[in-house]
Amino acid sequence: MFLVIIGLSRPQLIDSIKETNVDVVDIVLVMDISSSMLATDFPPNRLEAVKNTAKNFIKARTGDRLGVLVFAGESFIQCPLTIDQEVLISLMDEIKIAEQSYDGTAIGMAIANATNRLRHSESKSKVMILLSDGSNNAGELDPLTAADLAAKFNIKIYTIGAGTNQDVSFIPGRGYIRNEIDEETLKSISKRTNGQYFRATNLSGLEQVYDTIDALERTEIEIKEFTQYKELFGWFLIPALILGLSGQVLDRNIFRKRL
Secondary structure, eight states: OHHHHHHHTOOEEEEEEEEEEEOOEEEEEEEEOSGGGGOTTSSSOHHHHHHHHHHHHHHTOTTOEEEEEEESSSEEEEEEEESOHHHHHHHHHTOOOOOGGGOSOOHHHHHHHHHHHHTTOOOSEEEEEEEESSOOOSSSSOHHHHHHHHHHTTEEEEEEEESOSSSEEEETTTEEEEOOOOHHHHHHHHHHTTOOEEEEOSHHHHHHHHHHHHHHTOOOEEEEEEEEEEEOHHHHHHHHHHHHHHHHHHHHHHHHHHO
């Protein structure tokens, strides 16, 4: 009788299901590896500081596809777009200053090469983070023309000018070099692609720039919650029915024996 009462009260098991949709962001880090990146105004030098900061940025972008392109007088894909952070960071560690025969700063060609990697992406957000400490002095393509090409494919470019505000910087074994960051061009590149320009004059400033970009490129996460109700009355009514029938059978057998 107790089981029947529980069963008739229609007990239910409530099961909550969450459905999460996340839009992946495709990001190509475009890094200057010209000889001026050996300057020591960012310890231990500009290149190593950028690599370490970029690796922290990569670790924070779980689920996104990231790639790395390096450039000096020419540009090269260091790592194609991937979600494998370990592979990406390992390839980041291998980045070195370009050989003298490839020295220079071909910003336009670097943008074009990165655009070619991103243009077929189906992600809603396609981003390029371009860091340079100089001005375009190599390559066959003007940086602003390359930026216009990127804009046609809805690629947003964040540009970073890296280097101290002083007129010169020191490079071990070479002495002092002039700082020649072309801020106007970097600003125009970001403006034409709906991005943003940042100036990093020291290591902490560089870290802050990457943190800011990380926050700007956070996609919205859509969470839908569904509630399912599972009826449990059968778990109680069926045993009650079986027990009831068993009781009737026993009663009949006992009654027959008495007769």
